[in-house]
Amino acid sequence: MQTRHASARAHPDPASAALLRAVLLGGALSLASWACAPGQAAPVQVAPVQAARSQPDPLAALAADSAFVLEDLRWLSSDELQGRAVGSEGSRLARTRLAQRFADAGLEALAPGYEHAFRFTRRNEAEERTGVNVVAVRPGTGRPGRVIVVSGHYDHVGVRDGEVYNGADDNASGAVGITALARALRGVPLRHTVVFAAFDAEESGLRGARAYVAEPPVPLDSVDVNLNLDMVARTAGVLWAGGASHTPTLRPILEDVASRSPVELRLGHDRPGAPEGDDWTGQSDHRAFHEAGIPFIYLGVEDHPDYHHPTDDFERVVPAEFMDALRAALLTLLALDQALPPSGR
Numbered sequence: 111m112q113t114r115h116a117s118a119r120a121h122p123d124p125a126s127a128a129l130l131r132a133v134l135l136g137g138a139l140s141l142a143s144w145a146c147a148p149g150q151a152a153p154v155q156v157a158p159v160q161a162a163r164s165q166p167d168p169l170a171a172l173a174a175d176s177a178f179v180l181e182d183l184r185w186l187s188s189d190e191l192q193g194r195a196v197g198s199e200g201s202r203l204a205r206t207r208l209a210q211r212f213a214d215a216g217l218e219a220l221a222p223g224y225e226h227a228f229r230f231t232r233r234n235e236a237e238e239r240t241g242v243n244v245v246a247v248r249p250g251t252g253r254p255g256r257v258i259v260v261s262g263h264y265d266h267v268g269v270r271d272g273e274v275y276n277g278a279d280d281n282a283s284g285a286v287g288i289t290a291l292a293r294a295l296r297g298v299p300l301r302h303t304v305v306f307a308a309f310d311a312e313e314s315g316l317r318g319a320r321a322y323v324a325e326p327p328v329p330l331d332s333v334d335v336n337l338n339l340d341m342v343a344r345t346a347g348v349l350w351a352g353g354a355s356h357t358p359t360l361r362p363i364l365e366d367v368a369s370r371s372p373v374e375l376r377l378g379h380d381r382p383g384a385p386e387g388d389d390w391t392g393q394s395d396h397r398a399f400h401e402a403g404i405p406f407i408y409l410g411v412e413d414h415p416d417y418h419h420p421t422d423d424f425e426r427v428v429p430a431e432f433m434d435a436l437r438a439a440l441l442t443l444l445a446l447d448q449a450l451p452p453s454g455r
């Protein structure tokens with residue numbers, strides 16, 4: 111979580127836009143038709159999407175997948191990835207795994223390897239850095255031209271004073287969480303096109319999300335809402351949903367989810383003018399969408415003593431709390447898909 115600003119420019123090429131238009135117009139192209147430029151990441155093999163004979167139950171699929179999801183959380187927040195600082199080897203390992211998970215879920219890539227690189231410069235630094243967002247698309251069936259962006263940043267702060275900051279809650283939980291949602295939805299037709307985005311460089315000032323909004327691989331005016339997951343593991347029984355104060359038509363959708371959620375879902379932390387630190391509207395990647403006038407729902411937990419400490423480790427995650435939070439996130443995505451519009455743009 112961070113609050114600083116910066117300008118970032120991504121450089122999607124024309125072919126991405128062409129592929130995107132095809133996806134949005136419901137014509138998902140297979141990855142094989144994508145020619146790789148020299149030096150770009152090798153394309154990931156995409157599993158063919160099987161036509162669903164009987165509609166699978168995504169909530170049951172998520173529950174059945176819990177051991178796999180937890181192993182991904184353990185690995186993404188392991189010392190091996192050295193805190194996933196932007197530009198690091200750990201960051202590269204993390205996004206390769208996330209891209210493979212998107213491929214395993216049958217999602218389409220808009221760029222080779224699902225990777226969208228962008229350049230940025232940190233405040234008070236001269237050196238230009240490269241971040242890489244991992245972005246995948248799932249075409250909709252009912253309203254394919256309308257888009258829900260499901261996001262969670264995968265970077266963390268790396269190593270400080272010789273200590274690895276593994277960021278299990280912040281935000282290995284959200285990055286792994288969105289891949290778990292994608293997998294649970296395999297074979298489930300949704301009305302909306304869903305873009306899954308694992309943003310990079312959130313800890314450097316929401317840079318990946320700002321790069322996405324500055325050079326959107328999907329037209330921004332086709333996006334109905336951003337559902338952002340940042341710190342969704344350490345709930346202690348309460349998960350917050352922010353955004354309804356800015357978009358009141360989201361409130362009944364969230365209240366309905368809260369009535370069915372296995373974890374207590376509280377609406378709030380989004381009131382402008384609230385006491386310092388109480389309004390989370392600007393505290394994670396959803397801010398970039400909010401500033402572009404796009405409604406958002408932010409799912410996250412209260413700060414805990416391990417937040418941005420080297421003790422934010424997998425061992426401190428209660429597996430049932432994390433899986434319950436993901437179930438609430440999946441219920442939210444399904445409810446949005448069913449309920450939109452009324453606030454559709």
Ligand SMILES: [Zn+2]
Pocket residue numbers: 111112263280281312340341394
């Ligand atoms: Zn975070």
